[in-house]
Amino acid sequence: MANSSPPISIRTRATAAFGIRYPIVQGGLARIARAELAAAVSEAGGLGQIAVAGVAEPEALRAEIRKAKSLTSQPFSVNFPMGYLKMDDLIELAAEERVAAMSFTGGDPSRHLRRLEGSGITALVLVSGPEQAKKAEQGGAHVLAVVGYEGGGHIGRTDLTTLVGTPLVVRSVGIPVLAGGGIADGYGLAAALALGAEGVEVGTRFIAVKETRAHQNYKDLVVRSGGQDTVVVKKTLRTPGRAVNNSWSRRILEAEAAGESPEVILAMVKADSNERGILHGDVDSSLLWLGQSAALVDDVPTAGELIARMVAQAHAASVRLARTMHQLG
Numbered sequence: 486m487a488n489s490s491p492p493i494s495i496r497t498r499a500t501a502a503f504g505i506r507y508p509i510v511q512g513g514l515a516r517i518a519r520a521e522l523a524a525a526v527s528e529a530g531g532l533g534q535i536a537v538a539g540v541a542e543p544e545a546l547r548a549e550i551r552k553a554k555s556l557t558s559q560p561f562s563v564n565f566p567m568g569y570l571k572m573d574d575l576i577e578l579a580a581e582e583r584v585a586a587m588s589f590t591g592g593d594p595s596r597h598l599r600r601l602e603g604s605g606i607t608a609l610v611l612v613s614g615p616e617q618a619k620k621a622e623q624g625g626a627h628v629l630a631v632v633g634y635e636g637g638g639h640i641g642r643t644d645l646t647t648l649v650g651t652p653l654v655v656r657s658v659g660i661p662v663l664a665g666g667g668i669a670d671g672y673g674l675a676a677a678l679a680l681g682a683e684g685v686e687v688g689t690r691f692i693a694v695k696e697t698r699a700h701q702n703y704k705d706l707v708v709r710s711g712g713q714d715t716v717v718v719k720k721t722l723r724t725p726g727r728a729v730n731n732s733w734s735r736r737i738l739e740a741e742a743a744g745e746s747p748e749v750i751l752a753m754v755k756a757d758s759n760e761r762g763i764l765h766g767d768v769d770s771s772l773l774w775l776g777q778s779a780a781l782v783d784d785v786p787t788a789g790e791l792i793a794r795m796v797a798q799a800h801a802a803s804v805r806l807a808r809t810m811h812q813l814g
């Protein structure tokens with residue numbers, strides 16, 4: 486190690502459940518997070534994830550999983566959005582390939598959780614409040630991630646912020662909870678641990694690292710975005726998501742305000758509207774998910790540099806807090 490200070494350890498029930506060194510989970514990032522990113526995050530001590538959204542064919546998923554395995558021997562996860570055709574086959578395939586973990590978002594995963602019982606695969610379920618959290622725990626989830634309103638991508642229907650939603654979910658269940666939404670550095674990680682979370686799920690910050698498939702224009706946009714540069718679309722479909730405030734998301738908001746039908750709105754949020762920005766760099770006429778934490782992003786490091794920096798910042802924050810607080814008498 487180039488750094489002469491002793492390595493920092495952050496141990497929680499979440500690091501034990503996933504078999505990882507640091508409680509930093511890279512969020513599933515639809516069409517952005519593939520084998521290179523997942524492997525780089527896991528290799529650096531976090532939990533990397535391959536996002537299934539946008540991987541159409543089972544054999545393409547198998548190839549991604551095998552590629553990640555060729556790049557790291559550390560545990561990684563595969564992220565499944567619920568409610569899509571073929572999901573059963575893809576989950577079966579990932580189980581066959583013996584991935585260390587799977588995560589589930591956007592629907593009820595109970596059937597899949599039952600399928601994973603006794604398989605040794607750690608099941609992470611995304612929730613947006615205590616009711617969903619209790620249900621997921623009863624259904625067999627091993628770890629939960631609660632994602633607050635500040636977060637990028639789909640944020641659930643509760644509107645709870647990370648600062649309120651995290652302790653509420655922590656109080657309502659017995660299994661370890663990750664906090665997500667608005668966390669882009671080690672200060673956020675320390676804050677999440679202070680709230681009772683046992684780790685973090687980070688999405689927006691991981692768009693702007695070297696190993697993602699996101700077009701350079703999208704990474705540059707993350708770096709230059711401020712706290713007011715996102716909007717929440719799709720509220721009328723009851724699947725709200727936080728995205729870049731650009732001409733495309735404003736068109737969606739106008740259509741929603743005008744009372745357009747779900748079919749019209751759905752046509753505006755299809756995969757190709759997302760791919761135009763991610764793959765072709767058209768960051769104005771595309772639907773691009775982005776959280777408020779983009780305001781905290783200033784550079785495009787490697788995933789490994791980012792994780793090392795987050796761990797050092799979390800440690801610095803804990804030292805600063807310990808120095809600030811004194812028991813009198």
Ligand SMILES: Cc1cc2nc3c(=O)[nH]c(=O)nc-3n(C[C@H](O)[C@H](O)[C@H](O)COP(=O)(O)O)c2cc1C
Nearest residue numbers: 512513514515590636637638666667688689774776
């Ligand atoms: C570009 C983008 C795409 C996302 N796609 C997915 C996805 O496919 N599956 C998923 O579980 N979460 C997805 N999310 C949510 C993240 O996994 C994570 O929960 C969220 O980004 C955390 O909030 P943050 O953006 O403030 O870090 C996405 C988020 C972003 C920003």
